[in-house]
Amino acid sequence: MDSFREKGETSGSVAETDGARSLPKRDLPLGMVLSACPDVLDYAKGREIRAWRDFVAAAEQARPALGISPSAWMEAQEAMGPENAAITVAAILQRAERISGGGYLRNLAERARAGKFTVWPMVMALLRAKIEGSKPSASAGRAGRAGGGEIARPDDSSGGGNSSWTVSPALLKSLEKPRRT
Template sequence: MEQASQIAFGRQDPCGRLAGTHDKWDLLAALTHAAAEFELSHRTLGVLKALLTFFPERALPAEADSAIVFPSNRRLMERLNGMPESTLRRHLAALTRLGIVSRKNSPNRKRYARRVGGDTAMAFGFDLSPLARHAARIFGAALNAKERTEHLAVLRDRVAVLRQELLDIADETAETLLDASRKLLRRKPCEAELSAMADLLRAEIASRTPEETPQAPLPAAGKMSGPVSQNERHIQDSVKNDSDSEEPQAKAPCPQPHATDGKAGNTENASDLAKVLRACPEVQAYYPGELRSWQDADRIAETLSPMMGIEMPVLSDARAAMGRKDAATAVICMLEKLGTIRSPGAYLRRLAQKARAGQFSTAPMLNALLQAGNRAEIAS
């Protein structure tokens, strides 16, 4: 029991209390946390607190008839700021019925004590020792109540986050669900209600989140001759010079192939950018000059994002998830179909989530825009 008290309230025991005694205020605090389980109202707990103030010691013993207090109803009513006597009797009866306190009645049902010298030989009134005897149950119930409260707080926050996410992407057809979730959060819902609402919000968000066109599987990469740590530098395009190798060359050096490789890499980047410009001609209206490099595309994407309603932290998150090149491509593609996107910030945030899961590529977006452009040209 002593360990349960210390765990529940994180207190040490510097006074070396006797076994079977508990701090009366710790017990009252734990009982307050677990009031719902014991069906105690705050006014009943107030009456119990008033009774505890008449016990002079802080350590409450668990032995029967060892913690009897005998205040009159008038004294109790004064300490309870004038509570009506009928109300006081009702709450005293509730405490007795629950077994938190017990009565020890005198023959005339009066509350008093007989003393011999300075010691109390016999007392009649309310015995508070059952509170100490039920300490283990009270502390356990308080811990369970604390865990339930924390769990409900997490569920409430989860529903609030999902509601805000739906609010960012939804239209007027979701007003009923948004209003129901708002009203739920204003009440004190149970765990089942919060879990059910979270499931409904997730399903609605999933139904409104745009799905990417399935992309063809990428070809398997050839086996590399060195460990991964030695090949991290190959993430960026680079041209290796012959002077980097100290091994003798079996044949005469031939620089032409290296120059050709560098041009091929630049041509590939230029062709990728050209494909983006063919698929997204709208971007040229916002950029006075010609987009010559991916650095230009990255800068124009950063300029366009606030105009489209995309906050800088969202763009930075997308850059971290998919790279600056793909992030710029995604923003430029979104500009092309901006009229069909309700919340560009939420849309880009969703694309970043897919990129982290390895489920995102700009190729389907570009191909879809190119096909739409071709159909428009044929129709005209």
């Protein structure tokens, strides 16, 4: 499975093998990234992120708290581009209790240089965990998903317009599939 994952991440094409698909080449929407990585808002000026420029600045502010050196941050930006490096830092921030920031970011930057890394799986894993965490328990006696298939932005008081976005049924279905081990 690992060889397929590396091949899928490298190619960026949509291929089906044993029901698994690689992810699209297109960029992730900022709203989706903020939903997956809400902790980065703590580092944003005025706790507000309206554009990728704001997101990159917030990730740069979070970097020292994660033990990521300026040189590791610079390498990641060169290898991945500023937005993808910021997404990676925000994803590390979400899992800070489980991930050592600097070494992990350097490793991912090296993989990005080799064409073997994309931010999509990180963000999808965080969204999957969020969706699984929001499902009502069987003891609650409710069926279905909380929020009717919508994932709200973490800070609805930001005044940034529409504070939620709808997840497509296809994305929800793919996120709900059991992970293979």
